[in-house]
Amino acid sequence: MKRLQINPILCDGHxxxxxxxxERIRLDEWGFPIVDPAPVEGDLEAHAGRAVGMCPVLALRxxxxxx
Amino acid sequence: xxxxAVEPEQExxxxxxxxxxxxxxxxDEHLAQHGSIDLGRRESLRAMLEASGLQGRGGGGFPVAxxxxxxxxxxxxxxxxxxxxEGEPLSHKDKFLLRHAPHLVLDGAIALASDxxxxxxxxxxxxxxxxxxxxxxxxxxxxxxxxIDGRIQIHAAAVPxxxxxxxxxxxxxxxxxxAAKPTFTPPRPFERGLHGRPTLVQNAETAAHVAxxxxxxxxxxxxxxTYGEPGSALFTLSGAVRRPGVYEAGIGIPLQELxxxxxxxxxxxxxxxxxxxxxxxxxAREAAGLTMDDASLRARGGGLGARAVxxxxxxxxxxxxxxxxxxxxxAESAGQCGPCVHGLAAIVGALDTTARGKDQRDRISxxxxxxxxxxxxxxxxxxxxxxxxxxxxxxxxxxxxxEGRCLAR
Amino acid sequence: xxxxxxxxxxxxxxxxxxxxxxxxxxxLTASICLGIAGTVRWRTKQLPRxxxxxxxxxxxxxxxxxxxxxxxxxxxxxxxxxGWKDAFLPFFSSYRPVWTGLGxxxxxxxxxxxxxxxxxxxxxxxxxxxVHWLAYASWPVALAHSLGTGSDxxxxxxxxxxxxxxxAVAGAVAIRLATSRAQLGTRLAIAAGVAAVLFGVGVWxxxxxxxxxxxxxxxxxxxxxxxxxIRAAPQVSEISVPASFTAQFSGSIAETQAGDNxxxxxIDGTLSSGVRGRLRLVLQGVALDGGGVGMTSSGVAFSLAxxxxxxxxxxxxxxxxxxxxxxAGSSSVDLRLALRLGGSTAAGxxxxxxx
Numbered sequence: 018m019k020r021l022q023i024n025p026i027l028c029d030g031h032x033x034x035x036x037x038x039x040e041r042i043r044l045d046e047w048g049f050p051i052v053d054p055a056p057v058e059g060d061l062e063a064h065a066g067r068a069v070g071m072c073p074v075l076a077l078r079x080x081x082x083x084x
Numbered sequence: 085x086x087x088x089a090v091e092p093e094q095e096x097x098x099x100x101x102x103x104x105x106x107x108x109x110x111x112d113e114h115l116a117q118h119g120s121i122d123l124g125r126r127e128s129l130r131a132m133l134e135a136s137g138l139q140g141r142g143g144g145g146f147p148v149a150x151x152x153x154x155x156x157x158x159x160x161x162x163x164x165x166x167x168x169x170e171g172e173p174l175s176h177k178d179k180f181l182l183r184h185a186p187h188l189v190l191d192g193a194i195a196l197a198s199d200x201x202x203x204x205x206x207x208x209x210x211x212x213x214x215x216x217x218x219x220x221x222x223x224x225x226x227x228x229x230x231x232i233d234g235r236i237q238i239h240a241a242a243v244p245x246x247x248x249x250x251x252x253x254x255x256x257x258x259x260x261x262x263a264a265k266p267t268f269t270p271p272r273p274f275e276r277g278l279h280g281r282p283t284l285v286q287n288a289e290t291a292a293h294v295a296x297x298x299x300x301x302x303x304x305x306x307x308x309x310t311y312g313e314p315g316s317a318l319f320t321l322s323g324a325v326r327r328p329g330v331y332e333a334g335i336g337i338p339l340q341e342l343x344x345x346x347x348x349x350x351x352x353x354x355x356x357x358x359x360x361x362x363x364x365x366x367x368a369r370e371a372a373g374l375t376m377d378d379a380s381l382r383a384r385g386g387g388l389g390a391r392a393v394x395x396x397x398x399x400x401x402x403x404x405x406x407x408x409x410x411x412x413x414x415a416e417s418a419g420q421c422g423p424c425v426h427g428l429a430a431i432v433g434a435l436d437t438t439a440r441g442k443d444q445r446d447r448i449s450x451x452x453x454x455x456x457x458x459x460x461x462x463x464x465x466x467x468x469x470x471x472x473x474x475x476x477x478x479x480x481x482x483x484x485x486x487e488g489r490c491l492a493r
Numbered sequence: 494x495x496x497x498x499x500x501x502x503x504x505x506x507x508x509x510x511x512x513x514x515x516x517x518x519x520x521l522t523a524s525i526c527l528g529i530a531g532t533v534r535w536r537t538k539q540l541p542r543x544x545x546x547x548x549x550x551x552x553x554x555x556x557x558x559x560x561x562x563x564x565x566x567x568x569x570x571x572x573x574x575x576g577w578k579d580a581f582l583p584f585f586s587s588y589r590p591v592w593t594g595l596g597x598x599x600x601x602x603x604x605x606x607x608x609x610x611x612x613x614x615x616x617x618x619x620x621x622x623x624v625h626w627l628a629y630a631s632w633p634v635a636l637a638h639s640l641g642t643g644s645d646x647x648x649x650x651x652x653x654x655x656x657x658x659x660x661a662v663a664g665a666v667a668i669r670l671a672t673s674r675a676q677l678g679t680r681l682a683i684a685a686g687v688a689a690v691l692f693g694v695g696v697w698x699x700x701x702x703x704x705x706x707x708x709x710x711x712x713x714x715x716x717x718x719x720x721x722x723i724r725a726a727p728q729v730s731e732i733s734v735p736a737s738f739t740a741q742f743s744g745s746i747a748e749t750q751a752g753d754n755x756x757x758x759x760i761d762g763t764l765s766s767g768v769r770g771r772l773r774l775v776l777q778g779v780a781l782d783g784g785g786v787g788m789t790s791s792g793v794a795f796s797l798a799x800x801x802x803x804x805x806x807x808x809x810x811x812x813x814x815x816x817x818x819x820x821a822g823s824s825s826v827d828l829r830l831a832l833r834l835g836g837s838t839a840a841g842x843x844x845x846x847x848x
Binding site (some may be wrong): 027031032033035036038068069071074075 | 839
């Protein structure tokens with residue numbers, strides 16, 4: 018089970034992640050990401066991987082969780 | 085605020101037994117009061133802590149035996165940090181302990197240190213806790229003169245006077261030379277903390293309880309408190325009670341009894357804040373039925389926290405208190421995470437606007453929902469819990485303020 | 494193949510390298526502007542944040558490809574003596590060492606930027622950021638390199654292009670400074686620094702590459718200077734030089750500094766009454782105390798009306814008497830000059846004999 022996770026200290030509200038994976042990430046009114054903890058599977062994995070690479074501050078991770 | 089005289093008739097005097105007014109117990113007085121730790125005891129300290137069910141007294145309530153086990157199984161030689169920073173403005177118990185019974189705290193620290201194999205103990209204090217630091221250093225010198233702690237060294241460390249500086253990862257970050265701000269990325273302190281070593285961080289009061297468990301055993305410890313939350317604990321009472329101060333009682337004591345120990349109510353109460361700035365408000369009537377244990381408080385949407393209880397008198401203004409405390413919490417944000425910084429600022433702004441005559445409570449509720457769980461630490465979560473309970477308990481007051489009136493005046 | 498291309502002068506490689514260099518400079522300008530656009534969080538409906546970021550990344554990669562092509566064609570072209578090492582190790586080239594060296598510096602910086610960016614997840618954000626600041630340095634270095642080495646430095650179109658790119662980067666940096674949250678003092682200091690750099694480059698350009706004679710001062714080998722002066726139009730009919738001839742020479746002499754203790758002396762003029770043609774001699778050497786030059790290298794270019802250009806070097810130098818040997822293809826000519834030098838004029842007789 019892979020999930021997207023944000024490091025809130027590194028995150029600076031750039032918002033590229035929400036543009037690239039709107040199925041899992043949306044922005045609050047201050048521009049910071051709210052992450053849906055639902056698993057990332059299939060086609061979505063490629064988009065999620067791209068978002069991880071594109072984050073200007075590397076605050077986004079795609080983690081494997083047991084739960 | 086100064087701690088006042090302690091009632092000698094109190095049953096539950098364990099940590100606060102034999103205290104002298106206005107000064108610390110000397111090493112001799114301490115040993116006369118509590119005896120010394122039997123170094124030839126059969127049970128290991130770890131087993132005793134496990135059997136006693138002692139939980140952290142700093143507000144987290146985490147079982148001490150489990151924390152010790154985690155540190156001991158991690159790689160590397162462990163370190164021990166005693167957290168006496170006590171950033172919560174409504175809590176004074178740790179400072180009280182250091183001023184009056186420093187040897188109790190140090191006994192427990194040394195006992196833990198020898199058990200886990202740490203060669204030194206760091207006692208972390210707030211920068212402005214000068215009196216407490218002095219008392220600590222006098223006690224350390226007394227012990228060093230008699231070499232009772234073997235080769236274990238005790239150091240005091242000053243920590244910035246901020247609210248978040250006492251958070252475990254913030255404390256470790258500061259002691260390692262960095263900022264006194266919480267961290268997010270692993271590893272946790274029990275794996276790699278002070279100077280990269282597995283670090284056991286325990287509250288000062290917790291260490292004091294360890295000192296007594298080491299002497300009197302786990303069964304004695306369990307004679308007070310509840311089954312799930314055994315032992316006694318220190319409570320800080322403030323506000324409309326006759327004798328505000330630090331008191332010891334078994335966990336689970338009814339709030340009314342606790343207030344009696346503090347001399348009873350000084351005025352007709354309006355509401356009670358249980359758990360400090362991160363706690364929850366209860367109406368006076370609800371408060372009358374509360375028992376001071378985490379389980380029952382959680383069932384009512386609250387929590388024990390660091391056991392700071394403040395009574396708001398009938399002529400106090402709950403709105404004003406709420407705005408002030410929320411403002412403080414927003415200002416004390418470490419400033420690292422967007423949702424905390426922006427969310428708390430927005431909430432405080434809307435609280436103030438509402439207090440001044442324009443109702444923005446729907447916005448506040450929305451923002452409260454957007455902030456919880458999105459920071460690196462639990463600061464925004466605690467602040468939001470506080471605000472939400474205030475809006476609930478002081479609903480009529482807020483409505484009045486939004487219409488330009490104040491019920492307290 | 495490259496040898497054949499090289500002997501008769503600027504080859505296809507030389508044009509390719511100049512062209513790719515210019516394109517690389519334009520792409521780097523665009524890349525810096527896009528990188529800054531990302532930092533100031535610029536976006537439009539058509540270009541969301543991730544598109545700006547992706548464009549920045551891809552344009553930089555294309556720019557690197559052009560720089561790589563530029564390096565390869567420069568080395569393969571034998572016209573200027575630049576080798577593979579000179580692409581990475583600055584300031585050892587024998588062709589305009591300083592300015593070619595700056596090209597190597599640019600290339601090294603760009604490599605560092607790209608490699609760290611590709612490995613960003615491995616090295617962590619702080620290490621990546623520290624290296625990425627060098628991007629601001631890479632552009633002015635690239636510009637100085639192109640103005641200093643390029644043969645087109647005086648060309649109008651390059652002046653306009655350089656100015657346009659400079660303004661684009663300056664504008665982007667200004668926006669970056671304006672939106673930065675750094676102290677006002679720090680920002681003003683940086684702005685002043687950038688303005689100083691631009692002004693300095695402008696002044697240097699006016700006095701340097703923008704002026705005649707830059708090639709020599711920049712360290713172009715003497716033989717190449719002589720060659721570029723007389724690049725005849727494509728030959729229509731090839732007449733050969735008479736077996737022997739005499740003519741009057743009239744022209745100018747100029748002496749310029751070529752760095753350290755070196756001087757370039759250029760004698761340039763026309764032949765008349767006898768045969769008609771052009772002659773240019775360039776010699777480089779150490780300035781001697783008593784006046785005169787201790788010659789270390791030389792270049793001679795000579796042609797008569799209708800003949801191909803003969804190139805060679807000075808074989809002996811005695812005061813104002815010069816002997817030279819020049820060749821074109823398989824034919825060679827010995828030249829003997831007796832000159833009268835005055836101020837900036839040189840005149841005298843030239844005797845030539847086919848060898």
